[in-house]
Amino acid sequence: PVAGARLRDKRNGFSIPPQLTLGTIVNAIPRPWWWYDFLTTPKLEFASLSTTGGTVGELLNAAMDPTISYDDLAVIREIWPGKIVVKGVQNVEDSVRLVDLGVDGIVLSNHGGRQLDRAPVPFHLLPQVVREVGRDATVMVDTGIMNGADIVASVALGARFTLIGRAYLYGLMAGGRAGVDRTIQILRTEIERTMKLLGVSTLAELEPAHVTQLHRLTRGQAGAEVPVTPRA
Known part of the structure; x- marks a missing residue:
């Protein structure tokens, strides 16, 4: 790292x-x-x-300790009797391995895209990760949550929780505590409106069928069309 x-x-x-x-x-x-x-x-x-x-x-x-590895999870478990969540997971294979090693939750995240350009988009990984480990661990998603509809779409695809990252920092910088409260209010309004438009009244009713992939198609190197920009 x-x-x-x-x-x-x-x-x-x-x-x-x-x-x-x-x-x-x-x-x-x-x-x-x-x-x-x-x-x-x-x-x-x-x-x-x-x-x-x-x-x-x-x-x-x-x-950061560059020698850290999966073996260190066993040491952490000996020290810490509570829940263990690993943030920064970027593929299905690591998700499965971490759950097999006993972690309680994983956060799919590319760290706001500031670490490695063109890193995997956590939202795109979400459905497959939930299918593989969702019954055994809490799956959360970080990166790209800029609107309440993004939160609704993530929950519909199986995320139990989302991290909003920069959004609350914008509110904090603009207005302190009141700015953060306003950020939460905006997100709450967007979540409620999106759910009403989808015809659901509880988060438990959300399911993958509520997520429509609106594709902006671009040509890949091999001529294949690559879908981008998922939306609720």
Whole structure:
């Protein structure tokens, strides 16, 4: 395990501590209230990482043990008597192996697409993973959840839970706690509207038949048509 290049982080000065880039300064010039906040409030820093320096990628590389393997799950199980969930699963084979090793849940995720370009789309993996391990473990999905309809589609295909990732962070940055509450309200409204349009009144009624694959067809290298963009 290693960190991705995270090129946007480098361009935008997203390091520990955060840095002011030329682009940030240019954007802030016509916004005097930003300068007032910047000069009159405490320095921006990560409370849990105040003694760490460098980019986020460098921090991740330092935190990860490249020798970690499936054998370490047995050690974790000895230490931790509770539920074990593994996040970042990107294929069916790993899902089956993890469940055989006793994990209680898996999170299908490509880490927001920031690690490896063209990594598998978790939503596309969901149906087969649920068929293989859904009776023995809780299957969750992360990455690409940007609308309440995405949550409904994921639940319809067998996910017990979805992670919304960036959506709540946008709300947090825009309005603090009130912004997060507003994000949840928007998602709730979208979920309820989608379910009403589908004619279901509970999550338990959702099933794969409620998910329609709307294909934007593109030509693959071998001339085959490749379906993209699933929607509820």
